[in-house]
Amino acid sequence: STDPLVVFTPSGKRGHFPVGTPVLTAARQLGVDLDSVCGGRGICSKCQITPSYGEFPKHGVSVTDDALSLWNKVEQRYQDKRGLTAGRRLGCQATVQGDIVIDVPPESQVHKQVVRKRAEVRDIEMNPSTRLFYVEVEQPDMHKPSGDMERLIEALEVQWSLQNIQADFHILRTAQPILRKGGWKVTVAVHLGDDTHPPKIMHIWPGFFEGSVYGLAVDLGSTTIAAHLCDLQSGEVVASSGIMNPQIRFGEDLMSRVSYSMMNKGGDLEMTRAVRDGMNALFAQVASEAGIDKALIVDAVFVCNPVMHHLFLGIDPFELGQAPFALATSNALSLRAAELELDIHPAARVYLLPCIAGHVGADAAAVALSEAPDKSKDLVLVVDVGTNAEILLGNTDKVLACSSPTGPAFEGAQISSGQRAAPGAIERIEINPVTKDPRFQVIGSDVWSDQDGFAEVIATTGVTGICGSGIIEAIAEMRLAGLLDASGLIGSAEQTGTPRCIADGRTNSYVIWDGTAEGSPLITVTNPDIRAIQMAKAALYSGARLLMDKFGVDTVDRVVLAGAFGAHISAKHAMVLGMIPDCPLAKVTSAGNAAGTGARIALLNTKSRREIEETVRQIEKIETAVEPRFQEHFVNASAIPNAIEPFPILNS
Numbered sequence: 029s030t031d032p033l034v035v036f037t038p039s040g041k042r043g044h045f046p047v048g049t050p051v052l053t054a055a056r057q058l059g060v061d062l063d064s065v066c067g068g069r070g071i072c073s074k075c076q077i078t079p080s081y082g083e084f085p086k087h088g089v090s091v092t093d094d095a096l097s098l099w100n101k102v103e104q105r106y107q108d109k110r111g112l113t114a115g116r117r118l119g120c121q122a123t124v125q126g127d128i129v130i131d132v133p134p135e136s137q138v139h140k141q142v143v144r145k146r147a148e149v150r151d152i153e154m155n156p157s158t159r160l161f162y163v164e165v166e167q168p169d170m171h172k173p174s175g176d177m178e179r180l181i182e183a184l185e186v187q188w189s190l191q192n193i194q195a196d197f198h199i200l201r202t203a204q205p206i207l208r209k210g211g212w213k214v215t216v217a218v219h220l221g222d223d224t225h226p227p228k229i230m231h232i233w234p235g236f237f238e239g240s241v242y243g244l245a246v247d248l249g250s251t252t253i254a255a256h257l258c259d260l261q262s263g264e265v266v267a268s269s270g271i272m273n274p275q276i277r278f279g280e281d282l283m284s285r286v287s288y289s290m291m292n293k294g295g296d297l298e299m300t301r302a303v304r305d306g307m308n309a310l311f312a313q314v315a316s317e318a319g320i321d322k323a324l325i326v327d328a329v330f331v332c333n334p335v336m337h338h339l340f341l342g343i344d345p346f347e348l349g350q351a352p353f354a355l356a357t358s359n360a361l362s363l364r365a366a367e368l369e370l371d372i373h374p375a376a377r378v379y380l381l382p383c384i385a386g387h388v389g390a391d392a393a394a395v396a397l398s399e400a401p402d403k404s405k406d407l408v409l410v411v412d413v414g415t416n417a418e419i420l421l422g423n424t425d426k427v428l429a430c431s432s433p434t435g436p437a438f439e440g441a442q443i444s445s446g447q448r449a450a451p452g453a454i455e456r457i458e459i460n461p462v463t464k465d466p467r468f469q470v471i472g473s474d475v476w477s478d479q480d481g482f483a484e485v486i487a488t489t490g491v492t493g494i495c496g497s498g499i500i501e502a503i504a505e506m507r508l509a510g511l512l513d514a515s516g517l518i519g520s521a522e523q524t525g526t527p528r529c530i531a532d533g534r535t536n537s538y539v540i541w542d543g544t545a546e547g548s549p550l551i552t553v554t555n556p557d558i559r560a561i562q563m564a565k566a567a568l569y570s571g572a573r574l575l576m577d578k579f580g581v582d583t584v585d586r587v588v589l590a591g592a593f594g595a596h597i598s599a600k601h602a603m604v605l606g607m608i609p610d611c612p613l614a615k616v617t618s619a620g621n622a623a624g625t626g627a628r629i630a631l632l633n634t635k636s637r638r639e640i641e642e643t644v645r646q647i648e649k650i651e652t653a654v655e656p657r658f659q660e661h662f663v664n665a666s667a668i669p670n671a672i673e674p675f676p677i678l679n680s
């Protein structure tokens with residue numbers, strides 16, 4: 029062809045186009061991902077491109093600086109009014125004049141990648157449920173009578189190739205003045221729908237709307253509820269916040285909430301009310317933090333464990349309290365915000381990820397979406413540590429899942445000096461193997477207790493207790509320093525040679541901090557503390573070991589620790605305790621709040637919802653409660669690190 033060659037980067041897509049073809053048109057014809065909200069009218073600037081000039085031997089083109097048209101009036105007007113970044117052009121205005129290489133920057137791609145900070149995971153590809161479309165609507169004509177809404181929908185169909193668009197009554201009620209105010213030019217937010225829901229008009233604004241629409245990724249935990257407000261065009265998190273789950277007043281842990289609903293008529297509904305009210309307050313808070321109207325929140329994704337799932341939906345969790353732990357439904361759900369009394373856009377769609385099994389919820393499905401064990405070549409063990417540990421083991425061949433009742437000890441509960449992770453709580457600790465003396469750090473400061481300046485720490489936060497990750501380190505360090513035997517018994521002062529080991533009833537305790545002179549508590553690790561952690565870690569380990577049995581392996585290639593607790597825990601100490609199977613320390617990574625990340629992926633990429641539904645269908649569920657080997661593993665795993673399992677890598 030004698031027509032100029034157009035090459036787009038980074039896609040590498042190319043084709044020949046007649047002189048005068050707008051870049052946006054060429055991109056569309058080649059299937060290049062170049063955004064546009066205004067449909068090529070020079071208003072939205074979403075179509076910005078960067079033309080390249082010079083030699084491109086790789087592409088076989090040499091580009092002169094007249095390969096694109098000079099700025100036309102529309103582009104010049106845009107430049108005068110708002111200014112384009114140097115080197116950028118509007119793709120809908122610039123036309124092809126000669127061979128050209130054109131780069132589409134990430135901001136101009138609809139399906140841009142939202143970069144995740146960790147190297148081992150994939151970025152999130154944008155594929156939001158709701159997009160903005162600018163349209164010019166035909167004016168009413170007495171000779172061709174038709175409704176304003178019909179003409180608006182027709183404009184969307186013709187100008188944007190959308191089909192079967194619907195509008196709720198609340199849109200119908202407000203559309204007429206908006207159409208007139210905008211001079212028959214409006215921006216429309218359309219929820220693109222899915223297999224079962226047609227596309228739906230969510231908002232109309234007069235003229236071109238500069239703003240965006242938003243979605244919520246919500247991690248509904250039994251202790252805390254965290255919400256991330258995301259811009260559905262850029263994918264950015266614009267505000268995040270969390271609250272304590274107001275259901276805590278009905279019971280600290282899940283089972284006590286299930287029994288509350290069993291003992292009190294209507295108790296489940298009280299808890300449903302509480303969690304929905306709490307959520308609405310949280311949503312108002314993130315919206316105001318981001319400075320947006322709550323009605324601009326058009327989509328929400330929730331991840332939660334099965335009991336929270338049922339209580340949020342208003343389903344009595346009774347069946348989850350007893351074998352065979354039947355869920356009301358394990359499928360993913362797509363509902364309307366109004367059906368759940370959520371105070372966001374009334375027609376906003378709410379998506380709940382599927383549950384894996386009676387004890388393994390949508391939160392575990394979200395972890396699977398975030399960490400993608402099903403796409404991992406090496407065998408990966410993913411543990412989400414909370415009151416229950418959700419455990420996934422798998423690779424591209426198959427994925428197994430179970431949950432194990434670790435109890436709240438890892439969160440600092442049931443520990444004599446335990447407390448939630450908050451300023452003043454001991455979180456890092458080292459014990460000198462010779463002197464047997466500890467040094468530690470508290471949350472809120474990076475000064476060690478044996479360093480100058482610790483007096484200031486005492487004056488500001490105090491030393492108030494020990495948090496979940498702190499107790500793990502303390503016990504592991506005690507074992508390494510020889511203060512503790514493999515069965516978990518603390519030695520006496522004579523046996524250990526340190527006066528820090530004090531008699532405490534029939535057992536001994538180890539004194540970490542005696543601040544009683546300053547009025548702060550005596551912080552010790554007692555034998556019952558060690559028992560509680562032994563139970564919790566044995567539950568975690570046996571769950572993982574059971575999955576390894578089922579997989580037919582004795583080792584795993586890598587371990588991912590998820591959850592807020594997983595983010596703080598030290599891999600070395602976890603392994604000294606035998607919480608997780610033996611594995612090179614460098615292969616143990618923390619994923620942070622992977623369930624929350626999974627919710628964000630499902631929010632920003634609607635395609636990923638179908639993917640995770642399919643993955644969950646294929647995950648093999650193991651019920652620990654009915655597996656005899658679980659008990660066997662549990663008994664062995666109470667020893668530190670383990671009675672029979674070798675930890676060769678740890679010991680080397």
Ligand code: FES
Nearest residue numbers: 068070072073120
């Ligand atoms: Fe909107 Fe080019 S497509 S400015």
